[in-house]
Amino acid sequence: MTNTVKIFDTTLRDGTQGEGISLSVEDKLKIAQKLDALGVTYIEGGWPGSNNKDIEFFNRASELHLTHAKITAFGSTRRKDTKPEEDVNLRRILEVGVKVATIFGKSWDFHVHKAIQTTLEENLSMIYDSVKYLKNQGLEVIYDAEHFFDGYKNNKDYAVQTIKKAEEAGADWIVLCDTNGGTMPHEVSAIVTHVCAEIKACPVGIHAHNDCELGVANSLAAVMAGATQVQGTINGFGERCGNANLVSIIPNLQLKLGYNVISSEQLQGLTPVARYVSEIANMALPVNQPFVGAAAFAHKGGIHVSAILRNASTYEHIRPELVGNKQRVLVSELAGQSNLVFKAQEMGLEFSNDNSQSKQLIEKIKQMEHEGYQFEGADASLELLIRDAYGKIEEMFTVESFKLLVEKSADNPSVSEAIVKIKIGNETVYNAAEGNGPVNALDNALRKCLLQYFPNLQQIHLSDYKVRVLDEKDTTAAKVRVLIESTDFNNSWSTVGVSENVIEASWHALIDSFRYALIGQECTPQSADDQKERVGLVNH
Incomplete structure (x- = not known):
């Protein structure tokens, strides 16, 4: 048994099927680079046969300078009663120019009869023909045996026949999928052990879902039973309850079970990658997420x-x-x-x-x-x-005042404008800005004041804003607590403010956020031209 496990990341394909997740082509390209730096072996970029966005991703992904990962395209076996060279999905995989294809086929006889409505024999031919066709085109082929564990439990002999057909056709990998996410770890262990004894020509992988919150456990059980590839997503993104979470699988395999997965230096990038992907996907990273959550330690x-x-x-x-x-x-x-x-x-x-x-x-x-x-x-x-x-902080600025104006007419949305007056050294700085609300306007105005002297603040933005009513019995006069989270993509920090006035509470938290960001920074005023250019007043 090898001690090395290959990681197959499907965040950009299976992960985007999760509710509330939508990634642009730019988002997917950025994430792909982060995944490559993390050390994953395969990055599944999408399904070129299903939408134009994925086709654009593959076209542009060829320009990425990846050092470790291989980009793979996803698709299905040929349609029933169709030649593989005439199948649109298979042709699209070839057209996008990838070197690795991942195709799925049916392992469960129930699905063969009900979902694709064909015979068991034709399904076997569909698997064999599709794998063989892509192999003849020079591609590395990963065969995903969809619903394998359910199929195995319902009709073991037929389920094994399906993956043997993929093996016979020359598949480079056979991946067993717990597509419904309902299999128990002891079942995964027994089934993978049997499959590894049956399949000799290519290695075996696992693709688990998290419907019983066992995606990570089932993936680990499969590896310990002989699987050498693990498919999953960053932060467990995916359809229904999500996919197996690679962010937990990787350190468990490497630190707890002693498998070679990624380098120790790449492992140190796990938390930044998890938080980056969460930020790009606009999904809050659970504070109690193991290994990478803010509360994990x-x-x-x-x-x-x-x-x-x-x-x-x-x-x-x-x-x-x-x-x-x-x-x-x-x-x-x-x-x-x-x-x-x-x-x-x-x-x-x-x-x-x-x-x-x-x-x-x-x-x-x-x-x-x-x-x-x-x-x-x-x-x-x-x-x-x-x-x-302890007198261990140098105040880089002091606030003198702020004013707010909120205007709402009958036919137009409300507009908020803030005027902020601060002191930096011996200089008094004024600035005004609009925002989509009072807090956003204050943030924009304060930022305009500070950016003239601290240009590094351009990288910082507010990533979360929470308001908690402390004395509900006081209704609209109640005291509130405002929590603001800020980030510069490398670090994140949280600040708090309390007041009977939600704007004042927000202001205190906002000021603390910028004070914290300026710890250790030097005041470097920009030239007049630099300031004009930053606000778009210099023509090139």
């Missing part, structure tokens, strides 16, 4: 934090750096002194209960929590508090 209880200060392995199953994540300590009403000790140590500060700054900081945090602040989800605001307490 977060500690809240004081006893836990006290223990990890002595040895992180007391409450962490791996070092987070191995997968590109980081350890986090949350400060809340459940936290003890250890949480603040940890945070201070992260910043190189000496935290002591006898220290006057420490005592003042603890009292301030307790008072702010009583007022409605919550720092467990606002790590950047907490760090700013600690830095302020």
Whole structure:
């Protein structure tokens, strides 16, 4: 048995079948480059026989300078009673110029009779002819045996016949698909073991779905039974309940089971890739997602934090750096002194209960929590508090005032305009901007002020905005807590603001976001021409 497992990523094809996910051609090209850098072996780009967007992707993907991955096109076996050279789907695969084709065929006799309405013999011919035809055209062929596990349990002999036909035709891989996602790990293990004993001419892979939340477990079970290719998606995106999550499969195979999957350096890129794909797909990455979530190595209880200060392995199953994540300590009403000790140590500060700054900081945090602040989800605001307490932050700007105007006429949508006045050094800076709401207008106006002096802020944008009503009984006069998440694609941070006025709460969180982003930066005013060019006033 080989100790190497190949990763087949189908985020760009199967992943886009998930509800709410739509990727443009540009999105798919960007993600493909990230997947290549991660070290996956195959990237399934789409189904050229189904839509023009996928055809455009394949045409443009040929210009990508991939160093590791092979782009593969997806399609089905030939239609019944049709020659393969006359089948539109197979011809489209050839036309887009890929070197690897992934085609699926029926393994379940029930599907043969009901879905494609043909005979069992014709289905076997469809599989053989299609694989043989693509092989004769010089392509590497991956055969996906659709519904294999259901077919095997219903009619074992016929299911095995289907994959033997693909083997006979020269398939390079035979991949067993749990298309309905209903198979149990012990069943996957037994069936894959049997298949690996039957199929000798080519290696076997697994394609699992997550309908029983067993996509990862079934993929691992298949590998341990002899499979050497795993198909899945980043973050488990996919139809219904999703596909097997490669973000969990890769580190489990490599760190827990000892398989060679990707290099240790590539594994350190796992968290950034997971977050990048989530950002591009406009899907929130669950904070508790294993290995890569923001809470995957977060500690809240004081006893836990006290223990990890002595040895992180007391409450962490791996070092987070191995997968590109980081350890986090949350400060809340459940936290003890250890949480603040940890945070201070992260910043190189000496935290002591006898220290006057420490005592003042603890009292301030307790008072702010009583007022409605919550720092467990606002790590950047907490760090700013600690830095302020120890005099370890240089204020790059101060706010003097802001004004808001919201105009709504009967026939037009509302328009928000913000005017912001800040001080940078000895200079007072004004700027105005419109937005699709008051908070967006404030963000735009403040950003215009700061970009003149801190051009690196151009890379930063708000990725999430949440409002929580704290005193519901007070109805519209209730105090609210606003949480803002910001990102520059490499890092993300969260800030918090509390007030009876949602605009003021948002403003406090927004200011903290920019203050945090400016830690360690230098003020580098742009020239007048640079400023004009940035706002489009210089003609080329």
